[in-house]
Amino acid sequence: MVENQDEAQDIENAAATKQLQPKGRALAGFTALLALGALAGVGYLYYLLVYLGPMDELQRRVSGLESGLLRSSNALADLKREQRRGIEVAAAAQRQRLQELEQALAGALSEAAASAPPSPQQWKLAEVEYLLRIANHRLLMERDVDAAVGLLSAADDILRELDDFALHPVRAALADELLSLRSVRGNDVQGIYLRLEAVKERLIALPLELPGYFGTPPPVQEPAPEGLWETLSAELASYLQVRRFDGARKPLLAPEEAVYLELNLRLMLERAQLAALRRQQVVFEASLGTAREWLLEYVDQGEPVVTQAVSEIDGLLEVQLDEPLPDISASLSALVASHQDTP
Incomplete structure (x- = not known):
């Protein structure tokens, strides 16, 4: 009976132990996690105190050194600029002084050379x-x-x-x-002037151009008239002639106007002479061109003196007065x- 009671007690203790075992495991796991968290916190605090604290101080020191180095570099650069400026000012003053001395020396030498007689x-x-x-x-x-x-x-x-x-x-x-x-x-300017002067001397002998019908027409062989009417017509035709001219006819100068033509030609040739002396190519060519045009228009081209004058002017028109000079x-x-x- 007693044995049965002991066995029953053992069974109840085993059952109780089985019921308490899961609760102990959970508590142990919680305790382990808490320990790990505490250990992590201690490690983090150690990292902050041991590693990060000295690094911040070192970083601050490095930053201070860099700032000091930058200020020193700026101060050194300013000092170099001031020294360079001082050197430049001193060099400029030395150059100015040297230039003044050279000028004074040159002036003294010039005065000495001026006082001496020329060699x-x-x-x-x-x-x-x-x-x-x-x-x-x-x-x-x-x-x-x-x-x-x-x-x-x-x-x-x-x-x-x-x-x-x-x-x-x-x-x-x-x-x-x-x-x-x-x-x-x-260019022989003197020769050009004398050639124009020779043309001017011949202006008096230039004959005016005469009308074309002043000349004697060539004889025309006509049959002898047979009746009275034909005889009268032939007689009238011998006193009156009708000619046809194609195109415009230029007016001819009257004999009393020959003096004005001579004066105008002489004026153009004298202007050409003056232009030749002054080397004025445009005025020279314009004057000779006007004189040539008047000769061809108002003077008889059949005369040798006219042909020679026109030929002389044509030769003078080829002269170049304004040739570039070195x-x-x-x-x-x-x-x-x-x-x-x-x-």
């Missing part, structure tokens, strides 16, 4: 400069190529006598200018530059 070489160089200036004037103002060539040749002869190597650029420029001038086809100022510029380079 024979200086006299000859002055003569060369004068010849070159006159040559430029004759070529530009009067377009006289021959005179310019003679003046440049005379200047080159003087330079050859000096035999100074420093004047080599001047002689080189002279050689080039002489070659350019000799290649220019010069520049001969290089030798003068080189000579002036050599004067400036000579102490």
Whole structure:
């Protein structure tokens, strides 16, 4: 009986233990999770205190060092700029001072050279400069190529006598200018003027153009009239002639108007002479063209004197007065530059 009671008690204890076992496991699991959470919190706090705290301080120090370095760099750059500016100002002052000293020295040398009498070489160089200036004037103002060539040749002869190597650029420029001038086809202005004067002298002998019916018509062989009416008609036809002219007929000048034609022709030829002296190509051609037109219109073309006058004007119309001329100022510029380079 007692054994049965013990067995019953054991069974009840086993049943109770089975009922309490799931609750203990849940409590153990909860305890383990709580422990893990506490451990994670402790680890996070350790990370914050041990790692992040010193890194922030280090970052702040690095940032402060970088800011200081930037300020130092800016200050150094400002210092360099100030030093460079000071150096430039000092260099400019030195250059200004040096330039003033050079000018003073050059002025002193110039005064000393001016007080001394000119040497024979200086006299000859002055003569060369004068010849070159006159040559430029004759070529530009009067377009006289021959005179310019003679003046440049005379200047080159003087330079050859000096035999100074420093004047080599001047002689080189002279050689080039002489070659350019000799290649220019010069116009004989004096000859052109005299040719026009010869045409003017023949204006008095120029005959006016006569009407075409003034000439004697060629005889026409007609049959002898047979009746009275034919005889009267032939007689009247010998006194009266009717001619047909096709196109417009230009008016002829009256004999008393020949004086005005001569004066106008003389005026055109004199204007052409003046244009030739001034090298005015347009006025020269216009004057000769007007004179030629009047000769062909109002003067008898059958006369030899008229043919010669027209032929002479045609020849003069082919003359080119305004031919481009070369520049001969290089030798003068080189000579002036050599004067400036000579102490």
